[in-house]
Amino acid sequence: xxxxxxxRLGLTLAEITMSLTCGGIILAAVITAGVALQRSFxxxxxxxxxxxxxxxxxxxxxxxxxxxxxATVNSTTNTLTLTVPxxxxxxxxxxxPTYSSTYGIQYGSTGGTTTIKYYRSGSNFTRExxxxxxxxxxxxSTFTVTAQDLTSSVTCSITFAPRFTNLxxxxxxxxxxxxxxxxxxxxxxxx
Amino acid sequence: xxxxxxxxLMIAMLTITIxxxxxxxxxxxxxQDSTATTQTTAWQQALAGAxxxxxxxxxxxxxxxxxxxxxxNDNWYTVTGSLPTSKPRGGSTANAVPGNDNYNYYFPPSLSxxxxxxxxxxxxxxxxxxxxxxxxxxxxxxxxxxxxxxxAPGPRRxxxxxxxxxxxxxxxIYDRLSGAAVTGGQPMATRRIEVVVVPTAQSMWVRGLLAxxxxxxSGGGWIDSFDSSSGFKSTNGLYDVTKRQSHGDIATxxxxxxxxxxxxxxxxxxxxGSIQYSGPAIKNITNxxxxxxxxxxxxxxxxxxxxxxxxxYTTVAAGNPGTLNPGTKSHPAxxxxxxxxxxxxxNVLNIPAINPGTDNNYVTLWVKGSFTISxxxxxxxxxxxxxxxxxxxxxxxxxxxxxxxxxxxxxxxQMIAVGTGNTTPTLTVSGSGNYIGTIWAPIYGITVxxxxxxxxxxxxxNINISGGASVHYDEALKNLIEGxxxxxxxxxxxxxxxxxxxxxxxx
Numbered sequence: 001x002x003x004x005x006x007x008r009l010g011l012t013l014a015e016i017t018m019s020l021t022c023g024g025i026i027l028a029a030v031i032t033a034g035v036a037l038q039r040s041f042x043x044x045x046x047x048x049x050x051x052x053x054x055x056x057x058x059x060x061x062x063x064x065x066x067x068x069x070x071a072t073v074n075s076t077t078n079t080l081t082l083t084v085p086x087x088x089x090x091x092x093x094x095x096x097p098t099y100s101s102t103y104g105i106q107y108g109s110t111g112g113t114t115t116i117k118y119y120r121s122g123s124n125f126t127r128e129x130x131x132x133x134x135x136x137x138x139x140x141s142t143f144t145v146t147a148q149d150l151t152s153s154v155t156c157s158i159t160f161a162p163r164f165t166n167l168x169x170x171x172x173x174x175x176x177x178x179x180x181x182x183x184x185x186x187x188x189x190x191x
Numbered sequence: 192x193x194x195x196x197x198x199x200l201m202i203a204m205l206t207i208t209i210x211x212x213x214x215x216x217x218x219x220x221x222x223q224d225s226t227a228t229t230q231t232t233a234w235q236q237a238l239a240g241a242x243x244x245x246x247x248x249x250x251x252x253x254x255x256x257x258x259x260x261x262x263x264n265d266n267w268y269t270v271t272g273s274l275p276t277s278k279p280r281g282g283s284t285a286n287a288v289p290g291n292d293n294y295n296y297y298f299p300p301s302l303s304x305x306x307x308x309x310x311x312x313x314x315x316x317x318x319x320x321x322x323x324x325x326x327x328x329x330x331x332x333x334x335x336x337x338x339x340x341x342x343a344p345g346p347r348r349x350x351x352x353x354x355x356x357x358x359x360x361x362x363x364i365y366d367r368l369s370g371a372a373v374t375g376g377q378p379m380a381t382r383r384i385e386v387v388v389v390p391t392a393q394s395m396w397v398r399g400l401l402a403x404x405x406x407x408x409s410g411g412g413w414i415d416s417f418d419s420s421s422g423f424k425s426t427n428g429l430y431d432v433t434k435r436q437s438h439g440d441i442a443t444x445x446x447x448x449x450x451x452x453x454x455x456x457x458x459x460x461x462x463x464g465s466i467q468y469s470g471p472a473i474k475n476i477t478n479x480x481x482x483x484x485x486x487x488x489x490x491x492x493x494x495x496x497x498x499x500x501x502x503x504y505t506t507v508a509a510g511n512p513g514t515l516n517p518g519t520k521s522h523p524a525x526x527x528x529x530x531x532x533x534x535x536x537x538n539v540l541n542i543p544a545i546n547p548g549t550d551n552n553y554v555t556l557w558v559k560g561s562f563t564i565s566x567x568x569x570x571x572x573x574x575x576x577x578x579x580x581x582x583x584x585x586x587x588x589x590x591x592x593x594x595x596x597x598x599x600x601x602x603x604x605q606m607i608a609v610g611t612g613n614t615t616p617t618l619t620v621s622g623s624g625n626y627i628g629t630i631w632a633p634i635y636g637i638t639v640x641x642x643x644x645x646x647x648x649x650x651x652x653n654i655n656i657s658g659g660a661s662v663h664y665d666e667a668l669k670n671l672i673e674g675x676x677x678x679x680x681x682x683x684x685x686x687x688x689x690x691x692x693x694x695x696x697x698x
Contacts, residue, residue, distance in 0.1 A: 041217055048224045052352040055231055060358055067686045070423075087385075087686050088697045094688060096321050097334055097387050103422055105332075105387045105684035114698060129698045136354055189386075189682035 039166065046163030050176065053137035057125055057158055058180045060136055064116050065154050065182035073145045073154075079119040080145045080156065085186075086112040118156075119143065125158065139163060141175050152188060155181045220351065227350035232308035233343035233380035234359040240302060240312035240339020241384045241687075247299045248316045248335035249388060252680045257285045260297065267297045274317055274336065277369030288333070294319035309342040323387070330390040332683065336383060338368075343378040360691045367691045383688045388680040395492060396629060396648045398440035399464065399664030403491055403633055403652045405448045406441060406473070408460040412661035414439040415463035417646070419600055420667040428598040429627075430646050430663040437480060439464035439664045442487050446470035448653060464664070491633045491650060494607045497557055497581055499525055504557075509533075511568075514541045515554055517576055523553035531584065532558040534592075536566020544573030544596075557581040559611075564592040572596065577603050583611040586635070589643070591624025601647030601665045604628030608635050618651065620660075629668065 011019075061080070065071065068082040087107045089095050095108035103111055117128040120143040124135035139161050146155035157179045162172040251257060257267040270282035271293045279296035289295045295318045302312040314337065321334040347363045349356050360367050362379045373379050399414055400406060408414075416438040417431065418424035424434050439462060446455040446468045456474040465481030466473060469488055476483055507515075509530025518524035534540050544552045552573060561584035564570065572578055574597035586608060593604055606628060610616035618635040620626055620643055627646045630637065637651035640658040648668050656662065690697045 038213075041220075045220060045224070048227070049352070052227055052231070052355065056352070056355055056358055059231075059235070063358075063687055063689060084698070085684070085686065087688065088690060092690060092692055092695065092697045094385075094690075097323060097385075097684060099324055099332070100422075104420070107686075116698065134357070136358070185682070186685040189685050 042166075043164040050139070050160055050163055053125075053139065053160065054158070054176070054178045057137050058178060060127055061118060061154075061156055061180055062182045064118075066185045068116075068184060069113065069187055071154050071184060071187070075145075077119060078143050078145060079117055080154065082116045082118075083113045084116060086114055118145075123161070142177075153181055153183050155179065222346075223351035226345040226348070227352040227355060229308045229345050230343045230350055230359055230361050230378070230380065231352075231355065232306070233341040234361070234382070236304060236308060236312055237339040237341045237380045237382040238384075240314040240341065241337045241382045242339070243302060243312075244299060244314040244316035244337030244339060245335050245384055245386055246337075247297060248318050248333075248337060249680055251295075251297070251318065252288065252333060252335075252388065255287075257287065257295070261300060263300070265298070265300070267295045269293050269295050274319060275369075277366065277371055278315055279317060288331070289319050291320060291322060308344060312339055312341050314339045321387070332387055332389040333680070334385060334387050336385045338381065338383045340379055340381045343380050345378065347376065347378050357696060358689075360689065360694075360696070365693065367693065368688075370693060385684075385686050385688060386682055387684040389683040390680055395631075395650070396668035398438075398442055399648055399662050400441040400654055401489075401491065401648075401650045402441075402443040402654045404443065404445050405453055405455045405653050406443050406446070407453075407456055407458075407653075407655040407657070409456075409458045409657045410659040411460075412642075412656060412659045413461040413463065414441060414662045414664070415461075416664040416666055418666040419598075419646075424666070428600060430644070430665075435463060436666065437463040438666055439662065440467070440481070442467040442489070443473075444469055444488055444491070446473050492631075493633055494581075494609050494631055496583065496609050496611055497525070497555070499527070499557075509560065511535075511538050511540055514543070515556065516545055517542060517552035517554040517573075519546050520548075520551050520553050520577075523555050523577075523579075525555050525557075527557045527559075529559045531560035532556075532562045534564045534568035534570065536568050538568045540570045542570065542572050542576050542578055544576050549575055550577075552576040553579075555579045555581065558583065560584045562586045562588070564588045568592070569594050572604070574598075575600075575603065577605075579605045580607060582606065582608045584613060585616055586618040586632075588620055588626075589622035589624060589641075591622065591626075591643075593626065593628060595627065599625075599627040601628050601668060604647075606630045606632070608632030610634045620645070 064082045064084065067084050069085055070083045072081045085107050087094060089108060097105050097107055098109060100106050100111055114130050119126055120140050123139055125137040125140040125143060126133045127136045140158060141161040142159040144157045157177055159175040159177040161175050165172045251267060267285040268282035269285040269289060270279060274294055285295045296315060298315045304310050304312060316335060316337045318333055318335050320331055323332045325331055343361050359380065362373050362381060364373060366373055368381060399416065416436040417434060418436065419428040424436050425431055441462065443455060447470050454471050454474060457476050459475045459478050461478045463480050466476065466479055466483045467487035469486040504525035504527050507526050507528050509528060511534045515526055516524060542554055546552050562582045569591060570593050572593060572595045595603060604627060608618055616635045618632050618637045620639045622641045623643055625644045625646060629647045630649045632651050634652050636653045637649065639645060639656040639660045642659045644661050644663065646663045647665050
């Protein structure tokens with residue numbers, strides 16, 4: 001009597017069921033892990049970009065506040081206007097300081113100032129130098145300048161909308177607010 | 192069977208490729224994030240180096256220590272020429288402040304750090320006078336440039352924070368300030384601060400009113416401040432209420448009168464400044480805009496009569512000398528009157544500017560008797576003529592008794608009331624007009640009546656201001672340097688140079 005080799009090579013129903021089950025579990029785990037990793041990566045990346053935006057805005061405002069000779073705030077438009085001395089000549093080279101009995105220390109023989117503005121434009125945060133605007137951060141929802149003692153310091157708060165919003169309940173926070181309080185070093189030096 | 196096995200292999204390879212690409216992309220993005228973090232951190236750390244370098248410069252100017260600065264045989268060096276854009280080199284050991292055609296430089300010890308980015312901040316500082324003019328006291332201002340530099344670990348490429356590049360300007364291949372290749376191929380964050388420092392003095396003219404005893408105010412006047420040296424805080428050097436400042440401080444060592452009968456009372460006068468006092472609380476201070484603090488104690492310097500050698504001064508007769516010609520700044524004209532000084536109504540004492548130069552006319556008048564300018568009489572003072580009065584008797588003047596040609600500065604009209612031989616001397620300013628000057632009369636009872644505006648600073652034993660007279664403290668007097676001595680240096684300007692000339696970015 002001959003024994004069928006085909007039947008010996010086949011898989012039993014139990015074997016197929018077991019293998020499909022195991023395969024399904026592994027595939028589900030891989031897919032779940034992949035999705036989770038992608039979500040985690042997106043969240044971390046969003047955090048990194050937001051952190052970079054926040055630091056950049058704070059560093060920009062702090063740098064310009066420190067070297068400003070004066071600061072004004074338009075509370076209606078929430079615009080911070082800083083006036084910095086014309087340190088550079090028309091070619092972009094640093095000028096020598098000179099003394100003016102009217103303005104104190106100025107740069108170059110004619111002195112003069114350059115205006116730098118900060119304001120929110122849509123979801124962008126804009127820095128405008130001598131009328132030329134350029135976004136320096138995105139995803140900004142509010143910008144508030146505290147018009148306190150503008151002869152010594154400037155306080156600003158900027159709220160960023162959340163970048164990663166695909167979260168289970170209660171969902172993402174409404175926004176992240178950062179504050180910067182900068183001493184007007186150059187302005188104080190001239191008082 | 193062969194086709195099925197091949198399909199499995201391809202699916203496996205494709206899966207591995209996709210997973211590899213995902214991993215590679217993730218690693219690349221994370222690497223970019225890491226680069227952004229280290230570059231940001233390095234940029235922020237560099238500021239600490241730049242500021243520390245500036246501090247070293249100010250310390251050298253204040254202490255005059257140019258050699259062996261930290262005890263490690265580290266010296267300042269002096270180089271002839273203009274300031275370099277890169278690290279300074281060469282030169283000889285410095286032993287004094289730089290002159291007109293040279294600069295000093297120094298490499299302070301590096302700062303050690305821990306955490307992200309580099310673990311060390313290097314720095315250098317230069318000092319030159321930038322050909323700035325001498326101030327009115329003949330002292331020199333200086334320009335200090337401090338540069339801090341920190342290595343930015345990571346590859347020589349910009350980060351994925353594209354908008355960071357316009358701010359931080361990391362020198363990846365070439366130094367952004369000098370244009371030379373970065374040292375060792377290491378990306379660097381460089382920040383440079385330029386400050387201008389000016390000499391300051393330990394002046395007693397740091398507040399509007401200073402009394403040994405009581406201060407009385409009434410009549411609706413006010414006390415505030417302005418700065419005759421700043422166009423932002425004065426108009427043509429004169430007080431302008433629209434540019435009012437809030438440094439009109441007043442102080443008293445003892446708020447009660449010498450006979451313990453009268454207490455200081457501001458009667459709700461507006462004081463745009465702070466009050467410091469000792470003794471009983473000052474009354475009616477509701478409208479003081481600044482702080483009120485106690486106790487207060489200061490040694491008010493007591494002036495003394497001049498000690499002029501015979502032959503160095505000119506004796507003038509009592510009454511009105513008519514004209515007093517000034518000497519130069521280095522040799523002021525000295526006049527002594529043993530009788531009473533009087534300029535009655537309709538008369539004038541002329542003190543013209545006769546010497547060349549904008550700051551070269553100086554007169555000192557010493558009056559042993561009383562000093563009276565009455566009615567429409569006045570002193571006609573030439574432009575930028577400096578007059579100093581030493582007075583021993585009672586003083587009676589009107590607010591408009593001193594007329595300065597050109598811009599009238601308080602520092603050009605100094606009244607030093609000594610009161611020698613006078614036990615209860617008085618100093619009275621009455622009428623209207625603008626009195627611009629300083630009064631140093633620590634044993635005098637000062638009375639200001641009428642509606643005169645007083646610009647300057649005033650020191651007395653008791654001070655009584657009534658009739659609506661206001662006091663405007665001139666903040667420029669803080670820099671009035673007695674004896675021409677130089678104190679420490681203070682910032683007059685602060686600027687960070689964050690330009691990148693190669694990219695055409697300046698602000």
